[in-house]
Amino acid sequence: MRTCVGCRKRADRTDLIRIVAITDEAVHLLVPDLDGSATGRGAHLHPTIECFEQAMRRRAFGRALRIAAPVDADAVRAHLEARNPDKAPPNGKRSNSS
Numbered sequence: 331m332r333t334c335v336g337c338r339k340r341a342d343r344t345d346l347i348r349i350v351a352i353t354d355e356a357v358h359l360l361v362p363d364l365d366g367s368a369t370g371r372g373a374h375l376h377p378t379i380e381c382f383e384q385a386m387r388r389r390a391f392g393r394a395l396r397i398a399a400p401v402d403a404d405a406v407r408a409h410l411e412a413r414n415p416d417k418a419p420p421n422g423k424r425s426n427s428s
């Protein structure tokens with residue numbers, strides 16, 4: 331079980347996406363680690379805009395990833411928006427059934 335950094339609820343890791351930070355000079359880019367191949371620290375998040383926004387409001391990504399500087403999470407937001415085009419709550423269907 332992992333804890334979502336957005337809503338703080340515990341969930342099975344298969345229900346969460348893993349977010350990792352790529353540091354490029356002074357900029358910390360957050361990206362979804364979709365195939366689980368990235369090394370280092372990860373933050374786990376429900377793949378929803380709601381949990382993402384909660385995590386951003388509380389700066390939970392920086393805390394989970396041990397980054398003190400501001401982070402750029404545009405790539406994560408874009409991924410979630412593509413995944414949730416209507417911001418609709420999941421209806422029990424899974425798109426990541428690989």
Ligand SMILES: [Zn+2]
Pocket residue numbers: 334335336337338339375376381
């Ligand atoms: Zn959540």
